[in-house]
Amino acid sequence: MSFAPFKTLTSQTLVLRTQNIDTDQIIPARFLTTTSREGLGKLAFNDWRYDADGKENNHPLNSDTAKACQILVTGHNFGCGSSREHAPWALMDYGLRAVISSEIADIFHTNSLKNGFLPIVIEASAHEWLLDNPGVDVTIDLETCEVRLPKNGGTYPFKTDPFSRHCLLAGQDELDYLLGQDAAIAKYEARNV
Amino acid sequence: MTNETQKSLFDKVWERHVVSFETHEQPATVFIDLHLIHEVTTPQAFTVLKERGLKVRRPDLTLATIDHSTPTLLNEDGSRPYVNEQAKKQVDLLLANAKTHGITTHGWDSPYRGIVHVMGPELGATQPGMTIVCGDSHTATHGAFGALAFGIGTTQVGHVLASQCILMRKPKSMCVWVDGELSDGVSAKDVILAIIANIGVGGGTGHVIEYRGTCFENMSMSERMTVCNMSIEAGARAGMIAPDVTTVAYFEDKVMAPDDLAQTASDWLSLASDPDCIYDKEVRLDAADIKPMVTYGTHPGMAMPIDGTIPQENEKALTYMNMQAGLAIAGTKVDTVFIGSCTNSRIEDFRVAAKILKGKSVAKSVTAVFVPGSEQVKAEAEGEGLDKIFLQAGAQWREPGCSMCIGMNGDIGRPGDLIVSTSNRNFEGRQGPGVRTVLASPATAAASAVKGVITDARGLS
Numbered sequence: 147m148s149f150a151p152f153k154t155l156t157s158q159t160l161v162l163r164t165q166n167i168d169t170d171q172i173i174p175a176r177f178l179t180t181t182s183r184e185g186l187g188k189l190a191f192n193d194w195r196y197d198a199d200g201k202e203n204n205h206p207l208n209s210d211t212a213k214a215c216q217i218l219v220t221g222h223n224f225g226c227g228s229s230r231e232h233a234p235w236a237l238m239d240y241g242l243r244a245v246i247s248s249e250i251a252d253i254f255h256t257n258s259l260k261n262g263f264l265p266i267v268i269e270a271s272a273h274e275w276l277l278d279n280p281g282v283d284v285t286i287d288l289e290t291c292e293v294r295l296p297k298n299g300g301t302y303p304f305k306t307d308p309f310s311r312h313c314l315l316a317g318q319d320e321l322d323y324l325l326g327q328d329a330a331i332a333k334y335e336a337r338n339v
Numbered sequence: 340m341t342n343e344t345q346k347s348l349f350d351k352v353w354e355r356h357v358v359s360f361e362t363h364e365q366p367a368t369v370f371i372d373l374h375l376i377h378e379v380t381t382p383q384a385f386t387v388l389k390e391r392g393l394k395v396r397r398p399d400l401t402l403a404t405i406d407h408s409t410p411t412l413l414n415e416d417g418s419r420p421y422v423n424e425q426a427k428k429q430v431d432l433l434l435a436n437a438k439t440h441g442i443t444t445h446g447w448d449s450p451y452r453g454i455v456h457v458m459g460p461e462l463g464a465t466q467p468g469m470t471i472v473c474g475d476s477h478t479a480t481h482g483a484f485g486a487l488a489f490g491i492g493t494t495q496v497g498h499v500l501a502s503q504c505i506l507m508r509k510p511k512s513m514c515v516w517v518d519g520e521l522s523d524g525v526s527a528k529d530v531i532l533a534i535i536a537n538i539g540v541g542g543g544t545g546h547v548i549e550y551r552g553t554c555f556e557n558m559s560m561s562e563r564m565t566v567c568n569m570s571i572e573a574g575a576r577a578g579m580i581a582p583d584v585t586t587v588a589y590f591e592d593k594v595m596a597p598d599d600l601a602q603t604a605s606d607w608l609s610l611a612s613d614p615d616c617i618y619d620k621e622v623r624l625d626a627a628d629i630k631p632m633v634t635y636g637t638h639p640g641m642a643m644p645i646d647g648t649i650p651q652e653n654e655k656a657l658t659y660m661n662m663q664a665g666l667a668i669a670g671t672k673v674d675t676v677f678i679g680s681c682t683n684s685r686i687e688d689f690r691v692a693a694k695i696l697k698g699k700s701v702a703k704s705v706t707a708v709f710v711p712g713s714e715q716v717k718a719e720a721e722g723e724g725l726d727k728i729f730l731q732a733g734a735q736w737r738e739p740g741c742s743m744c745i746g747m748n749g750d751i752g753r754p755g756d757l758i759v760s761t762s763n764r765n766f767e768g769r770q771g772p773g774v775r776t777v778l779a780s781p782a783t784a785a786a787s788a789v790k791g792v793i794t795d796a797r798g799l800s
Contacts, residue, residue, distance in 0.1 A: 174772075179379075180382075181386075182386075231492035252510075253576075307508065321387075324504055327358065331368070331370070331503065331504055
C-alpha cells in the first residue's frame with residue numbers, strides 16, 4: 147500500500163490539551179470489529195464527540211474549524227495503550243495528517259509512520275507555545291525536519307527516523323523494502339533452522 | 340568497570356535475530372520466531388496480502404486463535420450470542436484466512452483456544468530467547484520467558500506474514516530492580532501496579548524493560564507473566580525476565596516443548612544478563628515496601644496502596660471516577676467484579692479467588708464475572724472444582740476470552756458502574772461508555788466481590 151507523499155504541510159492546529167490520550171479514546175474498542183480500514187473518521191474520539199443517543203455534542207472536535215485542521219497538537223504522551231492501528235486510520239480519515247506532542251507512545255508512533263501520518267515530538271517550549279496558541283497556522287517541513295510557528299514563534303527542529311522520512315517523502319510503504327531482502331532472510335533461515 | 344562484551348538478556352536475544360544490521364539510513368531487519376494472530380488486528384493485513392498476491396512466508400511460525408470478539412456465554416441450543424453480525428464476521432474471517440494460508444489455528448474446536456497470551460505459553464509455543472510479535476500490545480506477556488515479545492500494528496502484521504521480519508531500530512534498555520520479600524497478601528499484580536505508579540505511564544517509552552532481582556526470581560511463571568504483561572502500561576516496548584530453573588520446569592508438560600529440553604535449557608540459561616551489563620536507565624524498588632495496589636484514576640499509573648487515601652491530583656480523572664481526594668479508597672461501592680484478561684486469568688489466579696470465595700457469597704449488589712483465559716484454564720479449574728465454588732458463591736463462570744477487559748464482545752458494564760477488574764487498563768470507557776474501572780489483583784477483586792465494596796483481602800477472615 148502506498149500513500150500520498152508527505153513533504154510540507156501548512157495548516158491550522160487543532161489543540162487537545164489532555165495528557166496521556168490513549169488509543170481507546172481515539173477510537174473505542176467496540177468499533178474494532180471492522181474488517182476494513184476505511185471510514186473510521188466519524189468514530190474518531192467517538193465518546194468525546196457524541197452523546198449516549200449518538201447525537202453530536204458541542205465538543206470542539208465537532209466544529210467545522212476543527213474538521214478543517216490537518217495538524218493535531220496534544221498534551222504529553224499521546225497514543226498510549228492499545229496497539230490498534232485503527233487509531234491513526236481514524237485520525238487520518240477525520241482529516242488529520244500529523245500530530246505534535248512532547249511525547250508520543252511507541253506503537254502509535256510506528257503505526258502512524260506506516261500510514262503517512264507524521265508523529266512529531268517537539269521540545270517543551272515550542273510544545274507549550276502550541277498548546278497556548280490554538281488555531282494558528284503552522285508549517286511542518288519534512289525535507290528540513292522543522293516546524294515553523296507563525297508570528298515570532300520561531301522554527302524548531304524535530305527528529306524523524308531517516309528511513310521513515312524517506313518513505314514518507316516518496317509516499318512508499320516499507321513492505322517492498324522488506325520483500326527485497328528475501329535473499330538475506332532466506333540465508334538467515336538456513337542458518338537458524 | 341564495564342565493557343561492551345557484557346550483554347543484557349535483551350542484547351543477546353536481539354543479536355540472535357538480526358537479519359541485516361541497523362545503519363543511519365535504515366532500521367535493522369529482525370527475524371520473528373513466533374507470530375501470534377487473532378481476529379481483530381489481522382483482517383486488513385490479509386487483505387494487503389491478497390491485493391499484492393503474496394503468500395504467508397512461514398505459516399509454520401504463525402499461530403492463530405480467536406479471543407477478542409468471541410462471546411463468553413452460550414445460548415441454550417449451544418450457539419454463540421455474538422454482540423453483532425460484524426463480530427461474527429470478523430471471527431469467521433480469521434478462521435478462513437488462517438485456513439487459506441495453512442496456519443495452525445486454535446479455533447472453536449481446539450482444547451487450547453484462549454486469550455492469545457495465555458494460549459502461547461500453555462502450548463509451550465512461547466519459548467525463551469525467541470522473538471515474538473502479535474497485533475496486540477500485551478504481547479509483552481511472553482517476555483516472562485526471556486523472549487523479546489512486543490505488540491505491533493496491522494501494517495507490521497502484514498510485514499511479518501509476508502516476510503517473517505520486521506523493520507525496527509533497537510530500543511533502549513531499562514532495568515527495574517526489585518529485591519526483597521513481598522509481604523503476605525501482596526501479589527505480582529500489586530508489584531507491577533507499584534512499578535507503573537513509580538515510573539509513570541510514559542516512563543518506559545522507547546525502552547525494553549528487564550525485571551531483575553529476588554522478587555521476580557521468587558515468582559512463578561504465571562506471576563512473571565502478570566508483571567511482563569503490563570510493561571506496555573508503563574509505555575515500554577517489551578518486558579523481559581531471564582530464564583531460570585523455574586522457566587525450564589514450566590516446559591516439562593507442554594505439548595510444544597523442545598524434544599531435547601535438557602540440552603535446550605542450557606542455551607536458555609545462557610541468555611541471562613552478564614553481571615556487568617549496562618542499561619540506559621535503572622529503577623529500584625524494595626519489595627517490602629509494596630502493598631496491595633488499586634487504581635483510582637483513568638490510567639494504570641494512577642495507582643495507590645489499597646489502605647491509602649485518594650491523592651489530590653488530576654481533577655479530571657477523579658471527576659470521571661466520581662472519587663474524592665483525601666478519602667480512603669477502601670469501602671468504595673462496587674457494582675461488578677471481573678476476574679479475567681491476559682493479565683490475570685490463569686489457573687493460579689482462580690485458585691486465589693476460590694480460596695477467598697469458598698463458603699462465602701458474592702454481595703447481592705455485585706455482579707461477579709469470572710472468565711478463564713483459555714480452555715485449558717477452564718478445564719483445570721473445573722477439574723479442581725473451582726467452578727462450583729464460584730457458582731455456589733453466586734459468581735458467573737464463563738467461556739474463555741478477553742471479555743470485559745476490552746468489551747469488544749459486548750461484555751461491558753453500564754454507564755456509571757464501578758468495576759473492580761483484574762485486567763490491565765482503566766482508561767475512560769475501556770469497559771463500556773461511562774464505566775469506572777479499578778484495576779486490582781485477583782485477591783482484591785474476590786474480596787471486593789464478597790463485601791460489595793473495595794476491600795483489602797488481607798483483612799478478610
